[in-house]
Amino acid sequence: MSGGRRPMLPVDTTEEQARALDAADPLAGYREQFLLPVTPDGEPKVYLAGQSLGAQPIAARAAVERELEAWARLGVDGWFERDRPWVSADGVAREATARIVGARPSEVATLNTLTINLHLLMASFFRPADGRTAILIDAPTFPSDRYAVESQLRHHGLDPARDLIVVRPRAGEACLRVEDLEGAIHEHRDRLALALLAGVNYATGQLQPIERLTAAVHDAGAVALWDLAHVAGNVPVALHDADVDAAAWCTYKYLNSGPGALGQVFVHERHTAAAGPAGRRLHGWWGNADETRFLMAETFEPDAGAGAWRVSTPPILSLAPIAASLTIFDEVGMPALRAKSVALTAYLEGLLDALVPDADILTPRDPTQRGAQLSVRIPDAQRRLADLEAHDIVADFREPDIIRFGMVPLYVTFHDAWRAATTLADTLAEADSAGS
Numbered sequence: 001m002s003g004g005r006r007p008m009l010p011v012d013t014t015e016e017q018a019r020a021l022d023a024a025d026p027l028a029g030y031r032e033q034f035l036l037p038v039t040p041d042g043e044p045k046v047y048l049a050g051q052s053l054g055a056q057p058i059a060a061r062a063a064v065e066r067e068l069e070a071w072a073r074l075g076v077d078g079w080f081e082r083d084r085p086w087v088s089a090d091g092v093a094r095e096a097t098a099r100i101v102g103a104r105p106s107e108v109a110t111l112n113t114l115t116i117n118l119h120l121l122m123a124s125f126f127r128p129a130d131g132r133t134a135i136l137i138d139a140p141t142f143p144s145d146r147y148a149v150e151s152q153l154r155h156h157g158l159d160p161a162r163d164l165i166v167v168r169p170r171a172g173e174a175c176l177r178v179e180d181l182e183g184a185i186h187e188h189r190d191r192l193a194l195a196l197l198a199g200v201n202y203a204t205g206q207l208q209p210i211e212r213l214t215a216a217v218h219d220a221g222a223v224a225l226w227d228l229a230h231v232a233g234n235v236p237v238a239l240h241d242a243d244v245d246a247a248a249w250c251t252y253k254y255l256n257s258g259p260g261a262l263g264q265v266f267v268h269e270r271h272t273a274a275a276g277p278a279g280r281r282l283h284g285w286w287g288n289a290d291e292t293r294f295l296m297a298e299t300f301e302p303d304a305g306a307g308a309w310r311v312s313t314p315p316i317l318s319l320a321p322i323a324a325s326l327t328i329f330d331e332v333g334m335p336a337l338r339a340k341s342v343a344l345t346a347y348l349e350g351l352l353d354a355l356v357p358d359a360d361i362l363t364p365r366d367p368t369q370r371g372a373q374l375s376v377r378i379p380d381a382q383r384r385l386a387d388l389e390a391h392d393i394v395a396d397f398r399e400p401d402i403i404r405f406g407m408v409p410l411y412v413t414f415h416d417a418w419r420a421a422t423t424l425a426d427t428l429a430e431a432d433s434a435g436s
């Protein structure tokens with residue numbers, strides 16, 4: 001069931017060790033830049049739910065207020081006047097975003113939200129023709145992705161019962177073996193049009209080798225589209241060099257940009273010529289090049305890059321926190337974030353192994369096959385989550401019996417990990433002795 005063998009090294013489970021690890025953490029100060037949910041006494045909770053909704057950067061409020069103030073003061077002139085005109089607001093995070101996902105700035109854009117963006121990308125990249133009509137997805141699939149893919153198939157007059165290929169983990173295993181995914185891609189190479197794959201699986205926390213699987217999809221003559229909701233800001237990736245065709249993600253998880261914050265896309269620069277997927281893009285005026293949009297011409301003049309996939313006016317108030325949050329990523333850099341994430345996640349893993357033998361860690365044990373999330377199958381998971389919440393520890397639950405812990409390196413401490421593991425151990429022991 002679990003993500004592999006337990007590590008053999010003994011773990012120091014003392015609180016002093018947790019404190020010592022925090023004292024030696026070069027990123028410890030960044031926690032001060034976030035507002036964490038608080039207890040009724042005003043104490044910050046242990047917030048391990050960043051894989052669901054990232055914590056609020058303190059800078060987010062000022063960023064939103066600046067736009068409210070500009071709206072009040074300038075009205076419609078806010079679109080063009082002042083140092084940060086709204087007309088180019090969706091481009092301000094481009095460079096920082098490109099650094100986070102390993103892209104050229106022109107290959108990324110900020111627009112809509114994730115599922116919508118998957119639809120827009122599939123409108124361009126899913127072109128069933130000449131017997132290639134199938135879409136392949138990995139399981140467990142985030143439901144929205146599955147609904148999107150099934151509806152795309154129906155939209156083209158196809159039948160998901162025939163044209164949707166779902167690759168599942170082997171019986172008794174939680175994670176999908178890469179070789180099984182590659183095998184399925186190869187097996188269906190004659191009919192595969194597109195693969196939509198999750199970079200990090202939402203349920204298990206498994207990280208897939210993006211470059212390797214993209215190459216397998218290309219070998220099969222198909223398009224590789226990635227859902228990177230649980231990757232962006234979590235694991236360093238190099239989308240351009242990995243030759244990914246296109247990808248989409250949200251900014252409300254590891255990118256800490258607020259509930260329902262705008263999504264982002266990557267489109268490889270080799271796809272922006274009109275002859276390819278760009279020629280099948282769905283258009284709106286915001287995809288027009290910034291310089292000529294307001295000429296109100298009859299002819300669409302696309303942005304030279306991924307920005308051409310934008311359709312409508314961006315929601316300025318929702319955009320504002322993104323740039324504020326990404327400033328922190330630029331300052332820290334993905335390598336330093338990743339280094340702490342690996343250490344923190346391994347630390348929680350070691351504590352759970354040592355203190356909570358009933359916890360079955362589904363996430364791969366190999367740090368190169370996971371990000372900052374540990375998914376743990378545990379008896380009576382929903383009650384255990386409620387127990388944790390009663391001790392001011394916020395994690396989250398996914399059906400049927402999984403607690404997910406997000407060890408987000410910007411604001412989670414080693415002491416938070418220690419509190420989560422020891423509290424879980426204590427509450428399990430109490431539940432056992434109460435016979436519940």
Ligand SMILES: Cc1ncc(COP(=O)(O)O)c(C=O)c1O
Nearest residue numbers: 113114115116142144202229250
């Ligand atoms: C992996 C994954 N895909 C898709 C979605 C759907 O995102 P949205 O509601 O922004 O469309 C989520 C949301 O959490 C997700 O985790």
